[in-house]
Amino acid sequence: MFLFLIILLPSALAYYLISADDKAVIPVALTGILSAALFCALKAFFSFIYRVPSASFLPNYAYVxxxxxxxxxxxxxxxxxxxSKDTLSFRVKSCFPLLCSFFAVYLPYHVIAGSASSYSVFELFLKPVLYLMMLTSASLCVRxxxxxxxxxxxxxxxxxxSALCVILLVPAAVETAWFIGLPFWAWLVPWAAYVLFAVCGYMNARKDDLLMRSPKLFLPGFKKSGK
Structure with missing residues (x-):
């Protein structure tokens, strides 16, 4: 039941590390894993993940x-x-391996430990995809x-x-809309749009080797000539 939740981010991280030209990012990924272990331990010992949820949007959105x-x-x-004492360019490109390795541990922990009973399709399948798209797009924006x-x-x-802020703010809104029981289209449509734009940004950036300078690269069919 938890297989997809557990393996998606590690698989994406493994693909990134294997294809990376600079293998110095491997210790960065290990740093992310250790940071997640520490973060989870602190939450386990000093806080309670399960809470009595509110029925309104804003408190739940702030929590997520x-x-x-x-x-x-x-x-x-x-x-x-x-x-870090590494060069600026290395610290910038370390965003994805660091955060992907962190959430590869932190996300499954939060889902498994934070659910009181049953687990939904959103938590087991859609949320991992949402976070992978967030990390991919955010790391691109940081660069x-x-x-x-x-x-x-x-x-x-x-x-x-502004694009970075939107990328970081939307996933919590999608999850909150699902959590408080809004109609499925109120969170599924934004989820699908977010994934689509993230995939387009990733593919366009790969195609043009990060030469494009406009956030329009997240739009479907964006051409380099239209930057």
């Missing part, structure tokens, strides 16, 4: 956003970014955010930072 996505991602990556700071003008900086 800060407890499962934004705070863990920010804490792990920012600590690595500011404590372009730092690249934009080497250019004149604020337009691209604002666009890429």
């Amino acid at each position: 956003l800060f407890g499962q996505t934004l705070v863990p991602s920010a804490v792990v990556y920012l600590l690595f970014f500011f404590l 372009f955010v730092f690249r934009s700071f080497g250019e004149n003008g604020r337009k691209m900086k604002i666009l890429w930072i």
Whole structure:
């Protein structure tokens, strides 16, 4: 029952590490795994994952956003970014292996330990895909955010930072819509759109070797000539 939940992110991480030109990212992935183990241990000893949920959107959204996505991602990556003595380019490209390895441990732990009884299709199948798309798109945005700071003008900086914020904020909204029992289309349609845009961004970035500078690369059918 938990197979897909457990193997999706590790499989994506393994593919990334095997295909990576710089094998120095392997210790970064190990750092993410150790960070997740520490994070899970702290939550297990000092907090209770299960809670009495509210029926309204905002409290649940805040809980998912800060407890499962934004705070863990920010804490792990920012600590690595500011404590690491590696080059800036290496710290930037380490975003995906670090966070993917972290969530490969943290996400299954949170789903399995946080559910009181039965597990839904969303938790076992859709949520892992949602998080993989979030990590893929966010790491892509991080690379372009730092690249934009080497250019004149604020337009691209604002666009890429805004895109990064949207990418980090949407998954919690999708999960909250599912959690509070909104009609299935209210969370399934945004889930499908999010996955589609993430896949398009990944494929377009691979196709043009990260030469495109516009967040429009997340749109289907985006051409390099249209940047």
